[in-house]
Structure formats: C-alpha cells, structure tokens
Amino acid sequence: MSPESSGKSPAAHTDKAFEADLREVREKLLAMGGKVEEQIAKSMRALTERDSELGELVMEGDLEINRLEVDIDDLCRRILALRQPAASDLRLITTGLKIVTDLERIGDEAVNIAERAIELNQAPPLATYVDLPRLAELAQEQVKKALDAFVRADPKTAEEVLQSDDQLDDLFVKIFNELLGFMMEDSRTIRRATALVSICKYLERIGDHAMNVAEMVIYMVRGTDVRHPKSRAVPV
Numbered sequence: 001m002s003p004e005s006s007g008k009s010p011a012a013h014t015d016k017a018f019e020a021d022l023r024e025v026r027e028k029l030l031a032m033g034g035k036v037e038e039q040i041a042k043s044m045r046a047l048t049e050r051d052s053e054l055g056e057l058v059m060e061g062d063l064e065i066n067r068l069e070v071d072i073d074d075l076c077r078r079i080l081a082l083r084q085p086a087a088s089d090l091r092l093i094t095t096g097l098k099i100v101t102d103l104e105r106i107g108d109e110a111v112n113i114a115e116r117a118i119e120l121n122q123a124p125p126l127a128t129y130v131d132l133p134r135l136a137e138l139a140q141e142q143v144k145k146a147l148d149a150f151v152r153a154d155p156k157t158a159e160e161v162l163q164s165d166d167q168l169d170d171l172f173v174k175i176f177n178e179l180l181g182f183m184m185e186d187s188r189t190i191r192r193a194t195a196l197v198s199i200c201k202y203l204e205r206i207g208d209h210a211m212n213v214a215e216m217v218i219y220m221v222r223g224t225d226v227r228h229p230k231s232r233a234v235p236v
Contacts, residue, residue, distance in 0.1 A: 039110035142210035
C-alpha cells in the first residue's frame, strides 16, 4: 500500500522512522550503560571475593561492550547522513556519539580492575581493602545517575553528578593515603598495595567519564557547553 492510498504522507512515514531511530539510540546507549555498570560490579567482586574466574568473565564481556559501541556509532552516523537532524535532535545524536566513547572507556577500566584483581588473587590478601568497595559504589552511582539524566533528558540530575565528583575524589585521596601507609610500614605489601592504588585510579577515572556524560547531557538539553570552565574564563 502506498503512503497516498493509506492516507499517510511520506513525511509522516519519515518522521516515524526518525523517531524509531532516535529511540533505538537511547535504548542501545542504556543497554551499553547497563553492561558497563555490571562490569564494574563484577570486577570488584572478583577482587573482594578473590574470584579470578569472575575476573576472566569481565574480560570476555568487554567484547559485547565493544560491539555495542560500533553499533551505536554506525546508527548515529546513519541518522546524520540520512535524516539530517536539526537543533535538539542533532544535539542528541552528537551527544550519543560522545557518550558511547565514555561508556566504552568505562568498560576498559572495569577490565583493568579485573586484571589487577586476578593478579592480587595470586597472593595473600592485605588485612583490608580499606574503602575500595565504597569507592566502587560511588563510581557506579555516578555512571547510573549520568545515564538516567541522559534517558530522561534531565539536566538537574546531570548537575548532581558534577557536584558529587568531589566526594569520589576525596575518598580516592583517603584510600591512597591509607595504602601509602601500608607500604611505608611494611615493604612486603608494596606490590599488592600498588595494585590496589591502580584500582583506585581506575575507579576515579570511571567517575571522570561519568562527569563527561553528565556534561554532554547538559549540552544536549540546554545547548550550553559546561566543559572546562576554567579554560573559557575571561582573563581580568
């Protein structure tokens, strides 16, 4: 049946197809976000539960995240080429292209954590993992909140992510200092404590990527670029 005989214009069909494409972008990004959140949780369990097999699963799961990155990139570029979106829809697509990169890098950080966990599992555990699980929880919360802000096009939630970053950074410094204390007290802990410091850095970077996502959500909704405010400051 042709558009004319069905009573629907070609433009109406085009609009529906365009909306379906945009919905698919959101759904795939949300699915990818869910995967990276799961990867963070699994990699930390590989550490705290000394489960190296779980760490191996994290590394295997990275292939799915990479596949989603390629799929979303292809979809966004196809929309740009065929639909020629304007204004807010264009910002959505360009935001999607940037967010997918940050999500892929979060997945990479989860793999890094899993690799260090497998390494640590070969040696006796330190007396404590200090506040590492809490740091991981904060990083996961940042990722989840940033993605929720994207899905709901909610700049206020995105701003909460930006405001919460200091809490994550403060805990990172606290854990770093505690691990440094272990190394100074007992040189036998240096290798293990250094691996835990690396995990802290990976989690802190995950928080930074969540910040990037939140900043892009603000741009998507308001058209305001809030990245690197100091670099845009006007000299007095």
